[in-house]
Amino acid sequence: MKQTLQLKMGQQLTMTPQLQQAIRLLQLSTLDLQQEIQEALESNPLLERLEVDDGSEERSDTPTSAVEANDQVTAEEVQSADAIPTDLPVDTNWDEVYESGAGSTSGSSSSGGDDDYNDFESYTAAGETLQDALLWQLNLTPMSEQDRMIAMTLIDSIDNDGMMIATMEELLESFDPELDIEEDEILAVLHLIQNFEPSGVGGRDLRECLLIQLRTMNQDDPAVKLARQVIDRHIHLLGGKDYAGLMRRLRVSEDELKAAIACIQLLNPRPGSEYQNEEPEYVVPDVLVSKLNDRWQVQLNPEIAPKLRVNNYYSSLIRRGDSSSANTYLRDQLQEARWFIKSLQSRNETLLKVATCIVERQQGFLDHGPEAMRPMILADIAEAVGMHESTISRVTTQKYMHTPGGIYELKYFFSSHVSTASGGECSSVAIRAIIKKLVAAENPRKPLSDSKIAGLLEDQGINVARRTIAKYRESLGIAPSNERKQLV
Secondary structure, three states, X not given: OOOOOOOOOOOOOOOOHHHHHHHHHHOOOHXXXXXXXXXXXXXXXXXXXXXXXXXXXXXXXXXXXXXXXXXXXXXXXXXXXXXXXXXXXXXXXXXXOOOOOOOOOOOOOOOOOOHHHHXXXXXXXXXXXXXXXXXXXXHOOOOOHXXXXXXXXXXXXXXXXXXXXXXXHHHHHHOOHHHOOOHHHHHHHHHHHOOOOOOOOOEOOHHHHHHHHHOOOOOOOHHHHHHHHHHHHOHHHHHOOOHHHHHHHHOOOHHHHHHHHHHHOOOOOOHHHHHOOOOOOOOOOOEEEXXXXXXXXXXXXXXXXXXXXXXXXXXXXXXXXXXXXXXXXXXXXXXXXXXXXXXXXXXXXXXXXXXXXXXXXXXXXXXXXXXXXXXEOHHHHHXXXXXXXXXXXXXXXXXXXXXXXXXXXXXXXXEOEEEEXXXXXXXXXXXXXXXXXXXXXXXXXXXXXXXXXXXHHHHOOEOOOHHHHHHHHHHOOOOOHHHHOOOO
């Protein structure tokens, strides 16, 4: 085979570092973005935060720009390729788009402050666990060393809901045979633990858990006595909402059964749930929506991104034609600072453009609630703003909008649709809202079945299959009709 040299011309798509950085910033959530900005500020000496509290630092010529650049940063380098349309029916407020107000909420290092603020996480962190609470009570209870060992084994066998998950056989096998521990000893210690707080802890099943809690109530109350009979003997009928069967077997009136059921509803089937303290998850809205003069106004949250600029002092040290390592380093950092500022501005412009388009199309939802939600898909917004669907997907992922009706993820406004009798379309979000409203207004004695709900929707011109109603009902956390039946 003979080796030759050939010259070819071709085109290919290349992901430049600038484009990669812009895409990465675009898909970051608010908290991740703040962390990314802080890391960039710490690693790049040419990039600095503009302190808005100092009047001497502010520039009057660029009050709403994301960039406070020196003479070496041109306007073309900081302008985004896409311009916001000026003829949208929804107002777009650019004032203080990139200012951080009192500073970044996450990622900014505190330069001082009192100890109470510094210890904030100690107050919001997860508290003690259920096992910690039980062991604390155990240490206050006098008992022999062997019983204490049994008690610690039992506490380790209690799950986070407060239920005993180990069987008696498993417990007996877990002890050393030389200790000669019998089942009666384990039961005696278990009954002692069942007197600990929270009430109902250590129950081996739901029945025992509820009976333990009933023991703490007034035993002379007829409702409590009847509740004990219902739980002890007929808990399966109670679970199946067979109230007629309960009244027949217990030979009680409807009013008496109502009082017993009201007593049972005060009990907690998961007594350990109050100790399940998880780390709090914070949501910082990216977009703020408010109504002003009968028009919906959209603006970026000024707290999500601080105002950045290129450091004047370090940039002035750069010399043309100087190839020293220090000058090369400063020149590279200057270019990275420009890229980062431009990518950050592009991200916020794209986010504002997409949010504005969403609000324009979902004004009915903002005015009247979920029942007025319009069906919308990513392709609709992509076509309206002139971007690719993948870009819209990145913009709307883990981004939140603060509205007068609450905080919603941007993905919430995109939903599938079903056809209506008039030939139109109805959003699945609107159908869920209608189902929730129908169930809230139903007769508790005769709750609506999925078929009945489908019929009521059909009367409104919305054609939805019964299995679709069941799927939407389950997504809303609404139980089937036989489980919603109540005595009123």
